Amino acid sequence: MALRELSSLEKYLGLKKPNKYSTQGDKKVPVLQNNNGPPLLGLATIACHLVKEAKRPELLGDTAENRAVVQQWLEYRVTRLDSCTKEDIKIILKDLNLYLQDKVYLAGNQFTVADTLVYYGIHPLMVDLAVQEKEQYVNVTRWFDHIQHYPGVRHHLPPVVVLRNRIYTSRHH
């Protein structure tokens, strides 16, 4: 899973030469054997490295505050999303829904690598949602639909159908 994400990220970033990754331990933590340095360990670390390699530093945030927010969501992806249980799903979606109420992207008005990785991470949850649930978590759904249509991001994942207007308008979120 993580390896396919990294190769999709490479394609999005326009990196010509695909890297070879291995995995470590039961949790299959990705490892990148770097040519000019020690091996890099972990999804978020490798993702940040790829972004720098592609010379797209703005994807890590353009201000000190935004850079911190991006790192926060990368950590959220690895610690919270990747180990979430069935009971966690509702809490995750509820919190994220509240957070995204007034934001287009996770870091506000600017697309960052956090959007890509959280999108990859939350995809398995979104696939299973019913139409009504998608409307209950309307801000998550809107953000998700925007990211899956963002040029060059979706790659290995199947699209999730999102209605363009609400059906259950009487329901308040």
Added chain:
Amino acid sequence: MALNLTINSSNPPLGALLAAEHVRSSVPVSVEEGKDTRLHISDSIQFNDGNSISRYLARVAPALGLYGANTMEQTEVDHWLEFSARRVCDQPGLTGALGELDKALSLRTFLVGHALTLADLSVWAALKGHVEWPSHGKSFPHVNRWFSFLSSQVPFTAVGNKYASKKAPMSKSNSDE
């Protein structure tokens, strides 16, 4: 082909100015301040209405996709152009129009399709120049998010700073995040 846009400096057409900024890379458009708003194409053809000017500019630069990606999206863009002209521009009582807009924006980042179109430019411009909008922002979260997202993008900041103050001296409260 160089186009010439003259704008009424006491009531600048924000939507047309935004469209001109967006197409600038593919079609050169010069902007002059004057008495009346007018896009000069040839001696026999000129456009005076803000939306007509935007439409023309979007059509001479089709690669930018400002008019949507297909017939369906074109129709939607037309819908929002009319919406901005009839329901928002200089209309008293914005609540009804904002309610409708809020509903439409709940599942969308942009008004039409997945990218910027004339619909966004025109409705944003109509709200930006409206004296009632700043006091309504809080009650329509989806419109508010969409509005401040666009306001933070490059041509919008430039056009907003340069021209909006001339139109409505009170409309400077979109910076509260």
